Amino acid sequence: MRNDWNDLQIFLALEREGTARAAANRLKCSHSTISRRLDALETRFGTKLFDRTPDGFTVNASGARILARAQQIEAEMLELERSVIGDDIRLQGDIRLTAPPPLIEFLLFPMLRDFRDQYPLINIELVPSYGYADLSRRDADIAIRFSDKPDDHLVGRRLPPFRDSIYATPDYIAAHWPDGQPEWISWADSAAFAKHIKATPFPKAPINWRVPSLHLQAEAAAQGLGMASLPIMMGDNNPRLTRVPDAGVQDGRPAWLLTHPDLRRMERVRVFAKFLAEAIVAKSDFIGG
Structure with a gap:
C-alpha cells in the first residue's frame, strides 16, 4: 500500500504535538487540512490511529505499529532533502534562525539588518524560542543555543561568553x-x-x-x-x-552557533553563519560585561 508522505507528516506532527491546532501550526497549514488528511490516512489503513480525548490525540495500538516506520521514512526524506539543498550555492532564498527571544531583541536585530543590507535576496525567518529546535527535521537551519555540550551530530562554533x-x-x-x-x-x-x-x-x-x-x-x-x-x-x-x-x-552557560552538517554546503547558510559568528564576536564586551 502506497502511503502519501504528506499524510505521514501529519501523523507525526499529531503524535508529537498532541493537538490538531499545534500540529497545524507546526506544519503551517489549517486545522481543517490536518483533520482531512488524517481522515484520509485512517481510511487508507482501515483503522483509527489515534484515540481522541478532551486533551487531544494519543497514538493507539494501531498507530504505534506504524510510528517507527513513519519515523524511518521521515529520516530518509529529510536526509534526501538536506543532500539536495546542501548543493545550493545561490545567495538567495530562506534561512530559518532560532534563538532565545532576549538574544534576538537585544543583540541580533541590528546584525540582521546589516546582513540584509549586504544580501537582500536572503530572507531570514526568526523562530524565538527557549527550547531546542530539531535541526535534523529542519525546524530551523541555524540555532544559537546555550548548552554545556551541543549535540554530537551538529556542527558550528562556540561563541564568546554571555x-x-x-x-x-x-x-x-x-x-x-x-x-x-x-x-x-x-x-x-x-x-x-x-x-x-x-x-x-x-x-x-x-x-x-x-x-x-x-x-x-x-x-x-x-x-x-x-x-x-x-x-x-x-x-x-x-x-x-x-x-x-x-x-x-x-x-552563563556556554553559547553555540550550530547547524546540521548537511547544510554547511548550502552557501547562504554558510555565509550567514559566518556573518553572525563574526558579528557576535565583535560584541564580546557588550554580552560579557
Whole structure:
C-alpha cells in the first residue's frame, strides 16, 4: 500500500504535538487540512490511529505499529532533502534562525539588518524560542543555543561568553542596602535557580518570586518586586534598572552557533553563519560585561 508522505507528516506532527491546532501550526497549514488528511490516512489503513480525548490525540495500538516506520521514512526524506539543498550555492532564498527571544531583541536585530543590507535576496525567518529546535527535521537551519555540550551530530562554533549580573531599581537598592534583606526574582524552576545563585554574592537571599520568562523577570525587578539575575546585554540596557552593590558578573552557560552538517554546503547558510559568528564576536564586551 502506497502511503502519501504528506499524510505521514501529519501523523507525526499529531503524535508529537498532541493537538490538531499545534500540529497545524507546526506544519503551517489549517486545522481543517490536518483533520482531512488524517481522515484520509485512517481510511487508507482501515483503522483509527489515534484515540481522541478532551486533551487531544494519543497514538493507539494501531498507530504505534506504524510510528517507527513513519519515523524511518521521515529520516530518509529529510536526509534526501538536506543532500539536495546542501548543493545550493545561490545567495538567495530562506534561512530559518532560532534563538532565545532576549538574544534576538537585544543583540541580533541590528546584525540582521546589516546582513540584509549586504544580501537582500536572503530572507531570514526568526523562530524565538527557549527550547531546542530539531535541526535534523529542519525546524530551523541555524540555532544559537546555550548548552554545556551541543549535540554530537551538529556542527558550528562556540561563541564568546554571555554573562549575567544582578539588577534592581535604585529605590529597591536604597531600601535594602546595606542592612535590608533583598529578595530574589527566580526562574520558574526554583531548584535550578538556587544552584545558579550559589555563584553570586547572595546565595542565601530568599527566593520569593517565581517568574517564567526573562522579560517578565526584568519587568518584575523594574516594578520593585526584588532583584533579578539577567543577561548583562539585557539588564545594562534597561533604564529602570541598575546593578545592585557588589553584584559582580556570573558566567552563563556556554553559547553555540550550530547547524546540521548537511547544510554547511548550502552557501547562504554558510555565509550567514559566518556573518553572525563574526558579528557576535565583535560584541564580546557588550554580552560579557
